[in-house]
Amino acid sequence: MMSGSPGSRWTVLLPVKPFALGKSRLGSWAGAARRDIARAIFLDTMDAILHTPEVCRLIVVTADPEAHALAAGAGAEGIHEASVGGLNAAARLGAAAAAAAAAGHGAGVRTDPVAVVAADLPALKPRELASVLAEAGPHPRAVLADHRGHGSTVLTAQDPSFLLPGFEGASRARHAANGAYEIAHSGVPGARLDVDVPGDLALAAALGLGTHTAAVQANLPQ
Numbered sequence: 001m002m003s004g005s006p007g008s009r010w011t012v013l014l015p016v017k018p019f020a021l022g023k024s025r026l027g028s029w030a031g032a033a034r035r036d037i038a039r040a041i042f043l044d045t046m047d048a049i050l051h052t053p054e055v056c057r058l059i060v061v062t063a064d065p066e067a068h069a070l071a072a073g074a075g076a077e078g079i080h081e082a083s084v085g086g087l088n089a090a091a092r093l094g095a096a097a098a099a100a101a102a103a104g105h106g107a108g109v110r111t112d113p114v115a116v117v118a119a120d121l122p123a124l125k126p127r128e129l130a131s132v133l134a135e136a137g138p139h140p141r142a143v144l145a146d147h148r149g150h151g152s153t154v155l156t157a158q159d160p161s162f163l164l165p166g167f168e169g170a171s172r173a174r175h176a177a178n179g180a181y182e183i184a185h186s187g188v189p190g191a192r193l194d195v196d197v198p199g200d201l202a203l204a205a206a207l208g209l210g211t212h213t214a215a216v217q218a219n220l221p222q
């Protein structure tokens, strides 16, 4: 749980859409439970990040008061998003806060690297995130492709001022074209498995869901 040890140096930005709006593509299958699924997936993603020793700071960026309360209860920080302006705008808000914190420490103080992590990774394991961050570390910017190879689930930057988020659509190619090093895909399936459609949840279940998502999923049509 965010040890603050000498090896823990990453700031993770975790943007999440209000639970009542997010994961709309699960709606026709999950019905009234869609909100519960969105919340559970966020909680499992956040738990995995908080149990990653290399992470010293977690900033949740959201317009949802419930997500803020859950983040605070878990020991994370929150940044309020005044309007739901998309993932890139939320990532930029978080990166600006991380950059401001670094500036506040004065000249010559090392800037901690930042990683934006998608909040829809219910099979993410701390050892996977640790491995992704270790590989990303030497590169100015780095990207992890999602399980389809089309989108991105993690984007990192050594300097938060140069995160340059280009999520949405074919974001893996966009991030790579914009200079981000492509992180190797082997051994981190949970870090790549963003849940967009019902079939993704079955794929995530095969990898091992976090406890919150597993509990909600048990009451849904299989």
Ligand SMILES: Nc1nc2c(ncn2[C@@H]2O[C@H](COP(=O)(O)OP(=O)(O)OP(=O)(O)O)[C@@H](O)[C@H]2O)c(=O)[nH]1
Pocket (backbone or CB within 6 Å): 015, 016, 017, 021, 022, 023, 024, 025, 026, 061, 062, 063, 081, 084, 085, 086, 087, 090, 118, 119, 120, 196
């Ligand atoms: N803070 C914030 N997070 C966002 C926003 N849009 C998307 N996200 C988050 O970015 C991640 C990837 O987004 P999507 O896959 O589009 O997720 P989603 O919008 O919940 O799903 P759909 O409604 O099915 O498109 C998810 O963890 C979302 O919660 C936004 O406007 N603000």
Ligand SMILES: C=C(OP(=O)(O)O)C(=O)O
Pocket (backbone or CB within 6 Å): 087, 146, 150, 151, 152, 153, 166, 167, 168, 169, 170, 171, 172, 194, 196
């Ligand atoms: C926002 C993105 O993903 P999704 O496919 O989950 O919408 C993305 O991969 O850039």
